Amino acid sequence: xxxxxxxxxxxxxxxxxxxxxxxxxxxxxxxxxxxxxxxxxxxxxxxxxxxxxxxxxxxxxxxxxxxxxxxxxxxxxxxxxxxxxxxxxxxxxxxxxxxxxxxxxxxxxxxxx
Amino acid sequence: xxxxxxxxxxxxxxxxxxxxxxxxxxxxxxxxxxxxxxxxxxxxxxxxxxxxxxxxxxxxxxxxxxxxxxxxxxxxxxxxxxxxxxxxxxxxxxxxxxxxxxxxxxxxxxxxxx
Numbered sequence: 014x015x016x017x018x019x020x021x022x023x024x025x026x027x028x029x030x031x032x033x034x035x036x037x038x039x040x041x042x043x044x045x046x047x048x049x050x051x052x053x054x055x056x057x058x059x060x061x062x063x064x065x066x067x068x069x070x071x072x073x074x075x076x077x078x079x080x081x082x083x084x085x086x087x088x089x090x091x092x093x094x095x096x097x098x099x100x101x102x103x104x105x106x107x108x109x110x111x112x113x114x115x116x117x118x119x120x121x122x123x124x125x126x
Numbered sequence: 127x128x129x130x131x132x133x134x135x136x137x138x139x140x141x142x143x144x145x146x147x148x149x150x151x152x153x154x155x156x157x158x159x160x161x162x163x164x165x166x167x168x169x170x171x172x173x174x175x176x177x178x179x180x181x182x183x184x185x186x187x188x189x190x191x192x193x194x195x196x197x198x199x200x201x202x203x204x205x206x207x208x209x210x211x212x213x214x215x216x217x218x219x220x221x222x223x224x225x226x227x228x229x230x231x232x233x234x235x236x237x238x239x240x
Contacts, residue, residue, distance in 0.1 A: 017169075044225045055232035056170070056215060063225035104169050108226060113158050113219060115228060117169030 016040075017118035019105050025124045031093040034121045036105030038086055044108040046115060047080055047090050051101045059103075062088065095125045129153050130218050132231035140239050145203040147234050149216030152197060156218035160228070161190060161201045164213045173214075174201070206238045 016039035026032055036045065046061040060070040062082040070080070077096070082088040092099055102122050106115040131150045139145045147161075157178045162170035176183040176190045176199070183190050189202045203210055216231040 046228075048230075056230035058228065058230075061225060061227065063223065068223050068225050069227065106169075109172075113226060114160055114172040114175060115226070117162075117171070119167070119169050 017105055017107055017116060019103075019118040019121050021121060022119065023122045023124075025126065026095055027126050028096055029094045030125075031091065032095045032099075032123060032125075034090040034092075034103050034105075034123070036088045036090070036118060038107045040086075042085060042107040045082055045088050046106040047088070048104040048106060048117075049101045050104065050120070056104075059090070092123075095123075097125045100124050128232075129156075130216060130229045130231040132214075132216055132234050134234050135232065136235040136237070138237045138239060139206050141208060142205045145201075145206045145210065145236055145238070147201040147203075147214050147216070147236065149199050149201075149231055150197060151199075151218045151229075153218070153220070153229075154197075155220045156229075157221075158219035158226075159190070159192060159199050160217045160219065161188075162215040162217060162230075164215060164233070170215055203236075208238050208240060211236060211238045 018037040020035045044063050047059040050056050059072045060080045065082045080090045102120045104117050104120045106117045109116045129152050160175040161173045163173045164170040174185050174188045174190050176192050192199045213233045213235050215233045217228045
């Protein structure tokens with residue numbers, strides 16, 4: 014089972030606050046991806062990890078965004094300080110072992126007021 | 127610079143007819159292409175894929191066609207059913223530093239009318 018748990022599912026916060034989004038693959042996976050979906054830009058890759066090491070973070074919009082993957086079963090995406098334009102749905106995805114397709118979590122809908 | 131483009135933000139098709147969703151890409155390094163389907167409040171789910179060495183892949187009602195010379199792929203759904211109403215994302219894949227990287231299009235919202 015290549016399930017992905019994301020928490021929280023919904024987050025509403027005020028501008029300037031720190032936000033931490035969490036991703037927990039049900040089974041440990043070596044490759045993990047963070048995406049952001051907005052109406053204007055569709056699905057954008059923010060960062061991806063391979064063997065817990067960040068490989069490409071060129072999609073991270075600003076220094077306010079940071080991501081960590083301390084082990085194969087957990088990753089966080091942090092925004093500090095948050096701004097209204099960060100409002101979006103954030104997805105975590107993993108590679109389904111041995112296959113080319115990525116398996117997505119249900120997403121976290123972030124609203125920054 | 128949008129490397130993967132879906133130029134139709136929405137498409138409306140009558141139930142039972144064929145739905146054709148289109149996608150264009152610019153980077154010749156992409157070697158694998160995928161279609162994802164997304165329902166509201168859910169993550170995208172994998173639908174069908176095709177390797178760059180093929181020009182067609184079929185799975186039930188879904189067929190993906192790849193035209194490498196035109197850098198174009200399309201998804202055909204026939205016959206279309208109401209449950210097919212969703213947002214469809216085209217994605218192109220390249221392996222970078224040992225990990226697969228997907229670049230997504232903007233998505234096309236497909237509505238199947240009864």
